[in-house]
Amino acid sequence: xxxFLTFTIVGLTLAAIYAIIASGLVLTYTTTGIFNFAHGAAGxxxxxxxxxxxxxxxxxxxxxxxxxxLVLGPLFGVLLETVIMRGLEGTTDTVxxxxxISLLLFMIALAQLIWAPGISRPLPGFLAxxxxxxxxxxxxxxxxxxxxGVAIAVAIGLRLVLTRARIGIAMRAAVDDRSLTTLNGAKPxxxxxxxxxxxxxxxxxxxxxIAPGPGLEAASLSLLIVSAYAAAVFGRLRSLPLTFLGAxxxxxxxxxxxxxxxxxxxxxxxxxxSPAIILFIVLLVxxxxxxxxxxxxxxxxxxxxxLAGAIGFAITVVIGxxxxxxxxxxxxxxxxxxxxPIGIVALSLVPLVGFAGQISLCQLSFxxxxxxVMAHLGAGGDPIALVWAVLIAAAVGAVVALxxxxxxxxxxxxxxxxxxxxxxxxxFNLPVLSVFGLFDINLFANGSVSVDAIELFGRSFxxxxxxMIISAVTFALVALLVIWIRRGxxxxxxxxxxxxxxxxxxxxxxxIWTKLSVFALSAGIAGLGGALYATQLTSIQPGNFELVQSLxxFAITVVxxxxxxxxxxxxxxxxxxxxxxxxxxxPSSVRWVGLLPGGAGIGLGRNPNGAVHDVREGFLPLxxxxxxxxxxxxxxxxxxVLRLTNVIDNWAFxxxxxxxxxxxxxxxxxxxxxxxxxxxxxDEEIRDVPLEWRGIDRPWTKADLEQLDRYLGLKEMELHDxx
Amino acid sequence: MTSADxxxxxxxxxxxxxxxxxxxxxxVTLAANPGCVTGLIGPNGAGKTTLFNVITGLLAPNAGxxxxxxxxxxxxxxxxxxxxxxxxxxxxxxxFSLLSVRENIRVxxxxxxxxxxxKDNPAEAVEKIIxxxxxxxxxxARVDSLPTGQCRLVELGRCLATKPQVLLLDEPASGQDExxxxxxxxxxxxxxxxxxAVVLVEHDVRLVMDVCHTVNVLDFGxxxxxxxxEQIQQDPAVLAAYLGSTAP
Ligand SMILES: Nc1ncnc2c1ncn2[C@@H]1O[C@H](COP(=O)(O)OP(=O)(O)O)[C@@H](O)[C@H]1O
Ligand SMILES: [Mg+2]
Numbered sequence: 001x002x003x004f005l006t007f008t009i010v011g012l013t014l015a016a017i018y019a020i021i022a023s024g025l026v027l028t029y030t031t032t033g034i035f036n037f038a039h040g041a042a043g044x045x046x047x048x049x050x051x052x053x054x055x056x057x058x059x060x061x062x063x064x065x066x067x068x069x070l071v072l073g074p075l076f077g078v079l080l081e082t083v084i085m086r087g088l089e090g091t092t093d094t095v096x097x098x099x100x101i102s103l104l105l106f107m108i109a110l111a112q113l114i115w116a117p118g119i120s121r122p123l124p125g126f127l128a129x130x131x132x133x134x135x136x137x138x139x140x141x142x143x144x145x146x147x148x149g150v151a152i153a154v155a156i157g158l159r160l161v162l163t164r165a166r167i168g169i170a171m172r173a174a175v176d177d178r179s180l181t182t183l184n185g186a187k188p189x190x191x192x193x194x195x196x197x198x199x200x201x202x203x204x205x206x207x208x209x210i211a212p213g214p215g216l217e218a219a220s221l222s223l224l225i226v227s228a229y230a231a232a233v234f235g236r237l238r239s240l241p242l243t244f245l246g247a248x249x250x251x252x253x254x255x256x257x258x259x260x261x262x263x264x265x266x267x268x269x270x271x272x273x274s275p276a277i278i279l280f281i282v283l284l285v286x287x288x289x290x291x292x293x294x295x296x297x298x299x300x301x302x303x304x305x306x307l308a309g310a311i312g313f314a315i316t317v318v319i320g321x322x323x324x325x326x327x328x329x330x331x332x333x334x335x336x337x338x339x340x341p342i343g344i345v346a347l348s349l350v351p352l353v354g355f356a357g358q359i360s361l362c363q364l365s366f367x368x369x370x371x372x373v374m375a376h377l378g379a380g381g382d383p384i385a386l387v388w389a390v391l392i393a394a395a396v397g398a399v400v401a402l403x404x405x406x407x408x409x410x411x412x413x414x415x416x417x418x419x420x421x422x423x424x425x426x427x428f429n430l431p432v433l434s435v436f437g438l439f440d441i442n443l444f445a446n447g448s449v450s451v452d453a454i455e456l457f458g459r460s461f462x463x464x465x466x467x468m469i470i471s472a473v474t475f476a477l478v479a480l481l482v483i484w485i486r487r488g489x490x491x492x493x494x495x496x497x498x499x500x501x502x503x504x505x506x507x508x509x510x511x512i513w514t515k516l517s518v519f520a521l522s523a524g525i526a527g528l529g530g531a532l533y534a535t536q537l538t539s540i541q542p543g544n545f546e547l548v549q550s551l552x553x554f555a556i557t558v559v560x561x562x563x564x565x566x567x568x569x570x571x572x573x574x575x576x577x578x579x580x581x582x583x584x585x586x587p588s589s590v591r592w593v594g595l596l597p598g599g600a601g602i603g604l605g606r607n608p609n610g611a612v613h614d615v616r617e618g619f620l621p622l623x624x625x626x627x628x629x630x631x632x633x634x635x636x637x638x639x640x641v642l643r644l645t646n647v648i649d650n651w652a653f654x655x656x657x658x659x660x661x662x663x664x665x666x667x668x669x670x671x672x673x674x675x676x677x678x679x680x681x682x683d684e685e686i687r688d689v690p691l692e693w694r695g696i697d698r699p700w701t702k703a704d705l706e707q708l709d710r711y712l713g714l715k716e717m718e719l720h721d722x723x
Numbered sequence: 724m725t726s727a728d729x730x731x732x733x734x735x736x737x738x739x740x741x742x743x744x745x746x747x748x749x750x751v752t753l754a755a756n757p758g759c760v761t762g763l764i765g766p767n768g769a770g771k772t773t774l775f776n777v778i779t780g781l782l783a784p785n786a787g788x789x790x791x792x793x794x795x796x797x798x799x800x801x802x803x804x805x806x807x808x809x810x811x812x813x814x815x816x817x818x819f820s821l822l823s824v825r826e827n828i829r830v831x832x833x834x835x836x837x838x839x840x841x842k843d844n845p846a847e848a849v850e851k852i853i854x855x856x857x858x859x860x861x862x863x864a865r866v867d868s869l870p871t872g873q874c875r876l877v878e879l880g881r882c883l884a885t886k887p888q889v890l891l892l893d894e895p896a897s898g899q900d901e902x903x904x905x906x907x908x909x910x911x912x913x914x915x916x917x918x919x920a921v922v923l924v925e926h927d928v929r930l931v932m933d934v935c936h937t938v939n940v941l942d943f944g945x946x947x948x949x950x951x952x953e954q955i956q957q958d959p960a961v962l963a964a965y966l967g968s969t970a971p
Pocket of ligand 1: 769
């Protein structure tokens, strides 16, 4: 009995923390429509800051708490709202998600920059020195009692604010209809600022309360707090009472699992993953949302890739890889060789997110599955294992997608993130499983597994140079496949579905089947990337395929341009070539280099067409000027020969490789100024400002008036025909 | 298009839809016969689009049934209904904005090809439809760059590519100029003559009176009159509803 009580208290304490955090999340989501993935990271930063004030600088506890919870927390919330979130109104789900995920990555990197990881930072709970309170059958620590008390106070406080205070009522109104709030006379900006201030403060409170348990570690603390998101989903991200109920369910389940789950190596991970499992189950039983029509007029534009462009891209990639493979040293090849396998994983996002508008935050989990298959079935270098990697990853992708199909937007993101956490925290860490003694399921064998290089016709491709070329060729082929899909029936269908599921359904399209196939396709591609990644790493462990890496890849692929294969290459190059290169050139940058991916996502995630689109535009004149292009190719080839004959070293070669295209682009621009202007003129038309901004963003013309009339369905006749 | 012998007809019986406390449709009954254009008119907010949503299965009614060819479709999803021969356009245009005119129609043709046993080539079918709706000149233009009137034609073309037996048009002429509307009227009559059952929601009274065989008048979610265009124009309830809603 007392064991039961003890773990009830453990569970209720967790529930209290989840409730505090989740109610902050609901507050910001309902008032601004932005699901803040970085909510947990805000709590993490608060816990670190509190620790700094209280234990490093020796401030008294009340002062440290007041400064963190009532000054820094709200200020940070207001800062997020005004600087970042306000600009996201009217953007697509994907963009909102990328910005808040990038914020999460940025905040983790920031914490690691300020508080170097790997150092023990004990954070005792409140009144930890005092004797626990005796409840007869069991005891409760002061920290637990305070936590539960605070949660009750938060519940009562929120209820009072939302039902009594004027601004609180306005906040509830904003939940229903933002424009209505304006009509009612409240200032929506003020309302959302207040919501973000309160929400961030609640995250901070939760962060400080939870941190003494797991300890101060930036990434795991931020993601641990993700557990609280499951509670918010209970309330469909809207209802606070249901959110509290959800928190209690999740907290108690976790508490009892801690108490009663047999302590063995199979099940400990399950306890850690239990909030994610519950989240997944809750998403399964959520009522079906109505079919989506066109939501926002998105400004994204991904031109249909041309066949010539596609082949050019593929050839350039392969030539680039050959040059690298023949010039770099083995250690460098191992570092930069990751570009192409990861690039394939990034490519898997293009059909799924870019074409179909679905969201997956678990692509590296699929890659991990491909890697495991490669490790076990590819022992001895059997290339057929690659096929199995694709098929098995695709099958798992379909299974994950099945429940996810009914979901969209933020729920889909949460569902796939939950899946990634379940793999990360539990399944990937399982020891060998014996299924009824019939056969063994062996994933990472509780640590790491080694992977053999692929062997073909008796030749083992185990040197890093050959592996890089194999991966690059595979990348190029997959890129061609993706482009072929884009140009064909499936591509059109996916783009159509992204725009309007309602229209597709009323035309007779089976949405479930279409989504299932694109999920399977995408997971299969990711599995292939993972398998090649595994052969390159030679030894793989769960840490290679974590949620955080999926988040990073997702965000940076969107920054690059999720609608085109170039975006995938951009992401892989930025993360796995540019960043390591930066650290090599400038060793002290290692401290802050981690801030870059998150920073890029926050800043650039809004450009709906991606950076690659702009790069491509920049190179258009060069592609048109054939002579200059040919000269550039010759120059590059010359530099390559000089490098091979050791006349110049790697650095000079790299400088030339960057310099030549730049010079050539400038030369092309000078040689054909008229062609360039014409191209720019065309572009202007495509990219004209949306109708509602005409006259504001640019002068109003008569043509605009006509178009507006047509848009509104007015006819001259009708205008004069009013009785 | 549709062969003459498989007679299609749409029937809506006793459909009621409530949004919270508001009654958007109140016991609505309506029928559309093959070979006819059936008009559905009414002031803004009367519930016309909501009725289309119920018929196509995008919205479940609180009460009532929808049948096609005497088959009860009330429990079916939008995809199944579409495959039974139902198609619609959207008042709030639901075009595939990243695709060209040709690709928009092709998507629909490919969908039909995917589930039906039709032998014909979708690419050719698309070209025929482009000519039919008169958008040959802009076939390769992205639909986002087109004026609304032409966008509505693309939506119609998309419907035709699914070879529907029942076609629901939600304000298809708004955004069209007078010549476009006149051409559109001709096309509508042709479609009906081929055996399609067309339901037309439209504010352009002249067009409605011109092409419809029967007109239903919806006001505040209730059908207040049904009859031929001539009857409707004289109906006192209709006049009252229209004057009541348009008088300053
Ligand atoms: N999704 C919805 N939620 C709440 N009310 C709705 C919804 N859709 C339509 N309505 C209401 O139902 C009524 C009928 O709307 P609608 O069918 O669009 O009218 P019409 O097409 O005849 O102009 C209107 O009062 C409208 O505000
Ligand atoms: Mg309408």
